[in-house]
Amino acid sequence: MxxxxxxxxxxxxxxxxxxxxxxxxxxxxxxxxxxxxxxxxxxxxxxxxxxxxxxxxxxxxxxxxxxxxxxxxxxxxxxxxxxxxxxxxxVAIPGVSVANFLRTAINSRRRANNPDDKGISIPEFRKLLKGKMDLLQMQHDFAGRYLNDGFSGGEKKRAEILQLATLEPxxxxxxxxxxxxxxxxxxxxxxxxxxxxxxxxxxxxxxxxxxxxxxxxxxxxxxxxxxxxxxxxxxxxxxxxxxxxxxxxxxxxxxxxx
Amino acid sequence: MSTQNEELAKLSEYKYGFRDDVQYTFRSRQGLNAEVVTELSRMKGEPQWMLDFRLKALDVFNKKPMPTWGGDIQLNFDEITYYTRPSDKTEASWDDVPADIKNTFDKLGIPEAERKFLAGVGAQYESEMVYHSVQKHLEEQGVIFLSSDDGLRQHPDLFREHFGKVIPPTDNKFAACNSAVWSGGSFVYVPKGVKVEMPLQAYFRLNAEGTGQFERTLIIVDEGAQVHYVEGCTAPTYSRDSFHSGVIEIIVKQGARCRYSTIQNWSSNVYNLVTQRAVVHAGATMEWVDANLGSKLTMKYPSCYLVGEGAHGEILSMAFAGPGQHQDTGGKIIHGAANTSSKITSKSISKSGGRASYRGLLKVYKGAHGVKSSVVCDALLIDDQSRSDTYPVIEIDEDDVTIGHEASVSKVGEDQLFYLMSRGLDEEAATSMVVSGFIEPLVKELPMEYALEMNRLIQLQMEGSVG
Incomplete structure (x- = not known):
């Protein structure tokens, strides 16, 4: 639908x-x-x-x-x-990596649907995130940086698009x-x-x-x-x-x- | 009714709040006097010089006024039991530790951690170390890791040479108190050039109500040697206050390295008034990693006395102040030699009316040229009821120095929360994410097992923080 x-x-x-x-x-x-x-x-x-x-x-x-x-x-x-x-x-979230943040966001969604959900496994998540970064032609080290902390204007906007790609609204x-x-x-x-x-x-x-x-x-x-x-x-x-x-x-x- | 519910809520939040029904072999009468001190020393079979030391310290304790700064200490010294003996000796095998006490440490995961990633473990229950063990290969290299009582018995000369030299009883009222009734703690000696790769851990447990614990730790890291010592602490929650006052003396000799990490998680009825100090010789490095999550009031300022050229001191301090808690923490660095360097990083979090204070001293003596130091303190407030203060003191008597000082206070911003929530995190998860990001620079300094533990404790503290 x-x-x-x-x-x-x-x-x-x-x-x-x-x-x-x-x-x-x-x-x-x-x-x-x-x-x-x-x-x-x-x-x-x-x-x-x-x-x-x-x-x-x-x-x-x-x-x-x-x-x-x-x-x-x-x-x-x-x-x-x-x-x-x-x-x-x-908004910058110092100390929280892009990857950690996205994994938490994905797990929040999964747990909202099913409180017993164990969350996405780390290998599965890595694969997902790498796929999305490749799709958007982004360097993989981006995932390890603290979310929007010290990002250039362009990097911030790309991070938004990466989130869009990963969260699939x-x-x-x-x-x-x-x-x-x-x-x-x-x-x-x-x-x-x-x-x-x-x-x-x-x-x-x-x-x-x-x-x-x-x-x-x-x-x-x-x-x-x-x-x-x-x-x-x-x-x-x-x-x-x-x-x-x-x-x-x-x-x-x-x-x-x- | 509501207060009872609050109490229950508190209990359920603090997962180490369980109590044991233990038969103690001895419990001294309440209050602190020469009789109690003498009886304690006799029971331990101590040499006369130690009894004299204790009685002199008692005198200092009685004469010194209460500090007029720091936190509000509402302790009735006459209602504290200063010496509680859970078993008659320190065992080297968990099987020999009384079953109910072993059970406690099992619940705290200590024997399991020992098997997995520790080089040695000491476990103190009330006043005595009930267990102390170090890996065989380290023992063969001459590493000593004993309870301080056994240290005094088995290595009397080495012990006496260093004991009470870094922190004399006259240093402050609580150091005097500890000096009078000290019991337990660890005695560590790492011989020249020996590097202990895995951490040595001491675990402190208070069980009975209204009890005092006064562990005394002495660590000597000989030239070029290396060690990481970790301490953890928990207690049941009672309505009556308990009192923990440790004294930690460390000597880091030329070119040696020592790291001392604390994950303090006392229940919220414990006064935690601790003196920790290291003397750092030429080219040596001392690092304090001090995380304070529990207790009613903590007053603790780990110190480095940099006395040899090129010595380096580092203090990473983290405090979490929840409802009814006051964390008055920070650190002291004394530059007493040329080309010494230091770094203090302090991060505090206050929530639900908690208060976190940073108290620091940075001193550079005349003639200590080429000193470099940086101090950074950041405070994070979770809500409007909480409080953060900064009391930095800087005394510089030398011109040729480079000093940096930065301080910041931030509040978990509405914009940060909205941003994270717009990605699907609920308010609690969003707040906790901001908090874990805030302490990340500090947590990543911990070995992985402790970093995980720390993150878990923070999550626990943050639960139920959003109305």
Missing amino acids: TAVLEIRNLHVSVEDKPIIKGLNLTIRQGEIHALMGPNGTGKSTLAYTLLGHPNYTVTAGQMIFKGVDLLELEPDERARLGLFLAFQYP EIAVLDETDSGLDIDALRIVASGVNTLAGPKLGVLVITHYQRILTYIKPQFVHIMMGGRIVESGGADLALHLEEHGYDWVREKYSEKTE
Whole structure:
């Protein structure tokens, strides 16, 4: 069965300030969506809200994933259900290696399904991780480094993609994965996402710039402004934005977003 | 009702809290006086000089005021039993150890560890070492690993030459107390050039309520020799407080190496007031690895006196302070010779109202030129009720030195927790992952078996920490 994430009339506040004001969006496994828009329109707020960051309060609306109301779930339960967020600013966990972290994450999932699960064996895990690193053309010594600790911008984003590859979610949100990357790093990260994309993965690419969309081809493009999606279309919509900027969107929707 | 439940919860968290019903061969009357000291010394059949030493130390103990710094010591010295004799001699075979006591050490996994990865084991129950054994090939090379009482009996001259020289009874009130009623502990001598590859381990167990344990350890590492000594400790949980006050004296001779590791896991009714000091000669290295997870209050500052040119001292200190616990720990390094170097790394974790204090002294004497030292203390707070303090003292009387000092306090961040939880770890697993990462630089210094044990203990401490 195809996993579906359905966001209905979502309203989100941060410290009592409304940021998202009635957002509707449906993403299915196998689809690639791009969510674009100027800074400060609530794109990242959507990403954090989907995973349940405690600072983001849903004041109205629903988020239904695989028939389950996400508002009833803690962030870890949402993750184990099959949601993934690639962070714009991945957090450093000093002293915890990438491998140790991923093995713990995998085991958390297995134990949630079956409390008696003994966890993935070390040889089995090594094989899995090496396979994923090969797939993403990563050096194996990456697994031994402390998670995001002293990583360059590009390394942090690649580590996010490695986690995406290893945890195999059904829907992944990539929050400004292109920010802070030079063109080579961007190409590497994008090709990683393309390697993983397919019928089993639905992707929501959140981005300010069209740049990343020359590498990751979305079937659906949405423009967000003032806390809502104001335009939706195909890949050509992104190209239109690239040529004309956001001004025409601002003009067209300024009254409505005020 | 709720307090009873809390007590039960505490008991279930601390897995070493079981008690044994042991028939002691002797238990002195409560309180500390010349009569108790004399009786103890007579029972041990000690030479007169030791009895004199003890009585003089008792005098020092009585005259010295309680320290006005550190932790809050609510001990009633008159209610402590200072000497408890579980069996009449130290055995070299577990089969000869009284069955109920052997059973305890079995439960603690000591004989099993001995078979697997230790060069020698000493096991102290209350006041006496009930077991002491070292591998045959080490004995043949002249390595001595005995209880201190047997050390005094069998090697009187070597013992007397070094005993009480590194830490005299006048050093502090608790060293004086130990000097008056010391019993048990290890006597270690590693001859010139002999390298003991596997660790020697001593295990300390307090069983009875309101009991004092005063082990006395003397380690002499002769020129170019090498040894790693490990101590572990546990006790049952009682409502009445117990008192553990050890004195550890170490002499590391020219070019030798000594590492002393502690995994202290006393139950939360034990006052743990310990003095540990090493004199480090030219080109020698002393390393203290000091992990304090248990006890009600620990005051312990392992020290290195670097007295020979090129000596090196290192202190790795780790403290975990849970509910009702105060870990006042750290270290002291005294640079008394040229081109000596030192490093202090301290990591503390406070949770659920626990308090961890780093207390350190770094001193460089005039003329000790070319000294290099670095001190790094990091504290991690798990929640808002917990507390961390840093009391670093640095006294430098020499200009030609390189000193670095860094300190940090961090809180387990909401962002760290959210990041880990967004990958499927629940809050407890996420918190515990941040904590194990925090102490990783220290844990990786331990031999694998102890690193695993340490990680397991930390997991245990973290369980139920998230409401």
